[in-house]
Amino acid sequence: MSRDFGPWQERTSSKGKIYFYNRVTEVSQWTKPTEWVEFEKAQQE
16 A cells, blocks of 8 residues: 655555655655655644
8 A cells, every 4th residue: 555645655666665656757766755754744743
């Protein structure tokens, strides 16, 4: 199951590692996008 935040999706690689994919730019990366991290921090406050 993937989680979404804006254009970003949290996915799992074939080796079981979590990565993040942007559906708009078609960019994938291993680190959580900055805007996603900032949103989670704001939710904790």
